[in-house]
Amino acid sequence: MNIPTGRRATIIDVAKRAGVSKSTVARVLGGSANISEEARDRVLKAVAATGYEPNQLAVGMRSGRSGLLGIVIPDITNPFWAEVARGAQDRAAKDDISLLIFSSDWDAHKEATHLRALRRARVDGAIINPVADNFDDLDRFGMPFVFIGSSAERFPDTLSVGSNIAQAVRLGMDILVERGHPAPALMLGPRSRLARARFLRAVHEHCIARDVDPEVLLVEESDYTVEGGRSAMARLLTRQWRGSRAVFVANDLMALGAMMAVREAGLRCPEDISILGFDGIPAGAFSWPGLTTIEKPGRQIGVRAVECLLDQIAGRHQRERIYLPCRLVERGSLADVSEAATVRVAAGR
Amino acid sequence: MNIPTGRRATIIDVAKRAGVSKSTVARVLGGSANISEEARDRVLKAVAATGYEPNQLAVGMRSGRSGLLGIVIPDITNPFWAEVARGAQDRAAKDDISLLIFSSDWDAHKEATHLRALRRARVDGAIINPVADNFDDLDRFGMPFVFIGSSAERFPDTLSVGSNIAQAVRLGMDILVERGHPAPALMLGPRSRLARARFLRAVHEHCIARDVDPEVLLVEESDYTVEGGRSAMARLLTRQWRGSRAVFVANDLMALGAMMAVREAGLRCPEDISILGFDGIPAGAFSWPGLTTIEKPGRQIGVRAVECLLDQIAGRHQRERIYLPCRLVERGSLADVSEAATVRVAAGR
DNA sequence: GAACTTCATGGGAACGTTACCACGACGAAA
DNA sequence: TTTCGTCGTGGTAACGTTCCCATGAAGTTC
Numbered sequence: 001m002n003i004p005t006g007r008r009a010t011i012i013d014v015a016k017r018a019g020v021s022k023s024t025v026a027r028v029l030g031g032s033a034n035i036s037e038e039a040r041d042r043v044l045k046a047v048a049a050t051g052y053e054p055n056q057l058a059v060g061m062r063s064g065r066s067g068l069l070g071i072v073i074p075d076i077t078n079p080f081w082a083e084v085a086r087g088a089q090d091r092a093a094k095d096d097i098s099l100l101i102f103s104s105d106w107d108a109h110k111e112a113t114h115l116r117a118l119r120r121a122r123v124d125g126a127i128i129n130p131v132a133d134n135f136d137d138l139d140r141f142g143m144p145f146v147f148i149g150s151s152a153e154r155f156p157d158t159l160s161v162g163s164n165i166a167q168a169v170r171l172g173m174d175i176l177v178e179r180g181h182p183a184p185a186l187m188l189g190p191r192s193r194l195a196r197a198r199f200l201r202a203v204h205e206h207c208i209a210r211d212v213d214p215e216v217l218l219v220e221e222s223d224y225t226v227e228g229g230r231s232a233m234a235r236l237l238t239r240q241w242r243g244s245r246a247v248f249v250a251n252d253l254m255a256l257g258a259m260m261a262v263r264e265a266g267l268r269c270p271e272d273i274s275i276l277g278f279d280g281i282p283a284g285a286f287s288w289p290g291l292t293t294i295e296k297p298g299r300q301i302g303v304r305a306v307e308c309l310l311d312q313i314a315g316r317h318q319r320e321r322i323y324l325p326c327r328l329v330e331r332g333s334l335a336d337v338s339e340a341a342t343v344r345v346a347a348g349r
Numbered sequence: 350m351n352i353p354t355g356r357r358a359t360i361i362d363v364a365k366r367a368g369v370s371k372s373t374v375a376r377v378l379g380g381s382a383n384i385s386e387e388a389r390d391r392v393l394k395a396v397a398a399t400g401y402e403p404n405q406l407a408v409g410m411r412s413g414r415s416g417l418l419g420i421v422i423p424d425i426t427n428p429f430w431a432e433v434a435r436g437a438q439d440r441a442a443k444d445d446i447s448l449l450i451f452s453s454d455w456d457a458h459k460e461a462t463h464l465r466a467l468r469r470a471r472v473d474g475a476i477i478n479p480v481a482d483n484f485d486d487l488d489r490f491g492m493p494f495v496f497i498g499s500s501a502e503r504f505p506d507t508l509s510v511g512s513n514i515a516q517a518v519r520l521g522m523d524i525l526v527e528r529g530h531p532a533p534a535l536m537l538g539p540r541s542r543l544a545r546a547r548f549l550r551a552v553h554e555h556c557i558a559r560d561v562d563p564e565v566l567l568v569e570e571s572d573y574t575v576e577g578g579r580s581a582m583a584r585l586l587t588r589q590w591r592g593s594r595a596v597f598v599a600n601d602l603m604a605l606g607a608m609m610a611v612r613e614a615g616l617r618c619p620e621d622i623s624i625l626g627f628d629g630i631p632a633g634a635f636s637w638p639g640l641t642t643i644e645k646p647g648r649q650i651g652v653r654a655v656e657c658l659l660d661q662i663a664g665r666h667q668r669e670r671i672y673l674p675c676r677l678v679e680r681g682s683l684a685d686v687s688e689a690a691t692v693r694v695a696a697g698r
Numbered sequence: 699g700a701a702c703t704t705c706a707t708g709g710g711a712a713c714g715t716t717a718c719c720a721c722g723a724c725g726a727a728a
Numbered sequence: 729t730t731t732c733g734t735c736g737t738g739g740t741a742a743c744g745t746t747c748c749c750a751t752g753a754a755g756t757t758c
Contacts, residue, residue: 008491010714021738026716034735053491056469057415058714060406061743067470068449076438076450077431079631086426086452093451098466100417101425101450102442103435117447120405121416142357142402226635256635263637282428283632286575286605288612359744370708375746383705407744410713 009050018046029054060122069309070100070118070126071302072111073148077103079281080298081129084148087302088127095310097124108132119143125309127302130155144312146305150195152321159312161305161322163296165195168326169202172248172276172294175328180338181246181274182210185218187232187258188250193224199250199278216242222254229257230264237265244337245273252279252293259287259333270335280329290331297324358399367395378403409471418658419449419467419475420651421460422497426452428630429647430478433497436651437476444659446473457481468492474658476651479504493661495654499544501670508661510654510671512645514544517675518551521597521625521643524677529687530595530623531559534567536581536607537599542573548599548627565591571603578606579613586614586622593686594622601628601642608636608682619684629678639680646673 011029015022020039028035028043046052060066069092073081089099100123102114111131118126125144130151135141145159152160176184186203189196207214220236222228229249236247236258249255255277262269269275269289277284280295301324311317360378364371369388377384377392395401409415418441422430438448449472451463460480467475474493479500484490494508501509525533535552538545556563569585571577578598585596585607598604604626611618618624618638626633629644650673660666 011716012714022715023717023738024736027737030716034737036736039736053465053468055410055471055714057406057409057471058743059716061404061410061713061745062715062717064743066406075435076425077428077435079426079428079431082426082428082431085450086424089425089450089452093462093466096466098449098451098470100447101434101438102447103438113442116402117442117445119402121447122404122406260637283635286632286636288609288637361744371745372708372747373706376707379746383707385706388706404744407713408746410715410743411745411747413713 008055009052010055011052013050014043014046014052017050018042065124066122067097068100068121068123069097069306070102070114070121070123070143071305072102072104072114072118072126072128074106074129074131075103076101079283080279080296083298084302084305087299087304088306089302090299091303091306097306104129104131106131115141125313127305127309144309144317146308146312148301148305150193150198153194153198157319159308159317159319159321161301161308161324163301164323164325165198166202166205167323168278168294168296169199170206171326171328172278173203173206175292175330175334176246176248176274176276177210178338179246179274179334179336180341181244181334183207183212183216183243184246184248184274184276185220185236185241186248186250187229187236187254188219188221189224189254190221196221196250203248224251224253226253226257226260229254230261231257233258233261234265237261237267244335246276246334247273248276248278250278252277252281252284252291255291255293255333256283256287259291270333274335275333277333280327284329285331287333289333292331292334293329295327295329297326300324357404358401359404360401362399363392363395363401366399367391414473415471416446417449417470417472418446418655419451419463419470419472419492420654421451421453421463421467421475421477423455423478423480424452425450428632429628429645432647433651433654436648436653437655438651439648440652440655453478453480455480464490474662476654476658493658493666495657495661497650497654499542499547502543502547506668508657508666508668508670510650510657510673512650513672513674514547515551515554516672517627517643517645518548519555520675520677521627522552522555524641524679524683525595525597525623525625526559527687528595528623528683528685529690530593530683532556532561532565532592533595533597533623533625534569534585534590535597535599536578536585536603537568537570538573538603539570545599552597573600573602575602575606575609578603579610580606582607582610583614586610586616593684595625595683596622597625597627599627601626601630601633601640604640604642604682605632605636608640619682623684624682626682629676633678634680636682638682641680641683642678644676644678646675649673 011022011025015025024039025043028040056067071088076082085101092099104111108131119142127146129149130147147158147160149162204214220232222232249258255275258275259269262273277291277293280293284291284293360371360374364374373388374392377389405416420437425431434450441448453460457480468491476495478498479496496507496509499511553563567588569581571581598607604624607624608618611622626640626642629642633640633642
């Protein structure tokens with residue numbers, strides 16, 4: 001076989017061994033037409049014998065395409081962002097493109113460092129969940145890019161991919177109504193977050209469409225943590241409820257905290273309090289009861305972002321915002337107190 | 350400022366603008382000595398003005414160092430592996446090295462594809478959790494590499510980084526004994542897994558050291574899933590126990606499933622059954638009660654793997670196996686039925 | 699003051715590829 | 729026979745760096 005151990009085989013080694021010029025080798029490997037059957041054969045054999053693997057650095061250098069894509073997300077350790085990265089990676093692999101993954105920790109300084117690394121690596125494009133609220137100049141980013149996540153909302157006229165919060169909220173409100181909770185309490189995130197406003201507006205619209213006064217809804221707020229959810233729920237329990245006791249929580253971590261608070265108050269979920277989450281984190285499957293929640297399409301967002309990026313690189317660029325639909329995951333944290341259910345129970349079913 | 354919008358600035362553009370040769374620019378940027386103060390100044394200004402960023406492709410081409418490292422793990426979506434990747438990424442960033450991350454899904458074919466991509470990208474080294482049980486020839490991998498995880502055990506005489514299972518098991522057995530569970534039941538993974546044998550042997554050693562016959566321990570086995578843990582626990586509950594009822598579970602997912610089974614049997618954890626997990630997955634913090642478990646040092650494994658790789662690239666290569674210590678995280682799934690605790694309770698404390 | 703060292707700089711080759719142009723051979727149309 | 733397109737092929741110039749060698753100026757030693 002004679003595979004050179006020290007040095008990697010180059011296209012010239014292959015050419016020599018096959019007794020042709022490197023141009024011919026390049027043509028064979030590039031799948032171009034007009035190659036004699038014999039030449040193709042000898043080249044292929046030589047490639048196998050030498051264990052030749054094209055040098056992407058050289059290809060990138062010459063062709064201007066590095067075959068690399070970059071993605072900057074807040075934290076690869078966060079299950080949602082890991083899903084996004086996974087989707088992006090799988091999609092990129094289909095086009096023989098490798099992915100450079102960076103975690104910014106919501107830190108503008110780290111983000112800037114990572115973006116510099118991407119420029120240096122001459123990635124063909126970047127997928128970014130922006131943390132800085134203003135970049136010097138979007139056009140001078142230095143590479144094609146797609147924004148992802150709700151923070152992309154800050155940049156109008158920019159191609160971005162995110163989840164459809166309005167549709168998700170409708171999904172949640174529909175199931176709540178169906179289960180007999182027409183006016184659930186709301187547990188929201190901090191006022192500073194963009195997603196909060198969209199969430200709230202969607203709930204209001206849903207209420208108005210059903211002739212329910214949105215002002216009637218109990219509202220608590222906290223930050224997106226288990227502890228935040230726990231304290232917010234404790235506060236909620238001291239307030240005056242009307243009708244069924246259900247809470248629509250804008251974040252799964254908070255929902256899990258809320259569930260703990262219910263238990264600590266000596267109450268049961270879902271018998272005494274129903275909880276609906278939002279995010280679809282895996283931990284929701286292991287709580288007791290399992291958390292009924294609305295799952296954001298993390299993987300799809302990654303896939304779609306890569307596709308947009310490839311389109312843009314190929315010159316077919318749009319300046320649109322893409323919202324992907326969310327999905328309801330039913331587990332056990334929602335009680336059914338609708339009339340229909342009551343009838344079913346009375347009938348012994 | 351005159352930043353060229355279309356083309357990226359090259360070292361030649363910088364040289365021209367500074368009125369020096371490209372060699373001088375390279376020397377300034379490379380931090381070499383013997384540069385006149387004036388030349389350095391003009392070069393630095395020109396760099397700022399042109400927005401020059403070195404082309405890593407060209408650097409890699411010429412110097413033989415791509416500034417890229419690869420990591421192939423089973424699944425970036427799995428919290429443990431995400432931690433590993435995060436540790437590796439953070440450590441690599443310190444040396445201005447970027448990380449190419451791939452998920453193999455425990456599939457040897459995907460693994461081979463990813464390894465080829467890494468070779469093509471001319472990464473300076475690779476961190477691999479091996480899935481194929483034999484590679485043609487380790488020396489012909491084509492790049493420096495470090496194995497990680499327990500599957501690395503299959504390849505002797507290979508540099509690898511993993512967690513110290515023996516120490517972890519000792520940690521677990523110690524706390525169990527301390528809490529009054531000298532002979533806990535064991536819930537193990539499938540026989541095919543390497544980690545299982547090591548886990549079992551460590552438990553046996555611990556028992557023998559305390560003059561406990563290991564054969565006395567109840568043992569159930571299943572696969573590393575929630576469902577597996579649930580069914581194994583159901584079986585365990587039908588068996589005859591001696592002494593305190595505690596289970597040392599070899600995997601957190603199984604432990605969570607076991608906890609569900611306890612609840613489904615109308616029993617309580619930890620009052621009726623104590624459960625100790627193994628892994629340290631985040632979901633363990635959200636169960637009720639919180640899962641007491643032994644945390645594997647995921648992030649540290651990533652950090653250490655990169656460091657070994659860099660050492661090896663620099664020529665300081667060792668052929669050793671590195672085992673990193675695990676950590677006990679106490680939450681609420683372990684009851685204290687020791688005599689000391691009984692005394693404390695009797696004393697009203 | 700000649701010979702030698704040190705310093706600051708410039709010039710050119712090389713890394714491995716692809717894109718382009720040029721060339722000879724061959725068959726078809728004039 | 730001449731002219732022309734087509735096919736298969738080889739040669740060469742980039743791409744943007746770094747590394748090495750050459751060069752001249754200035755300073756040092758005998």
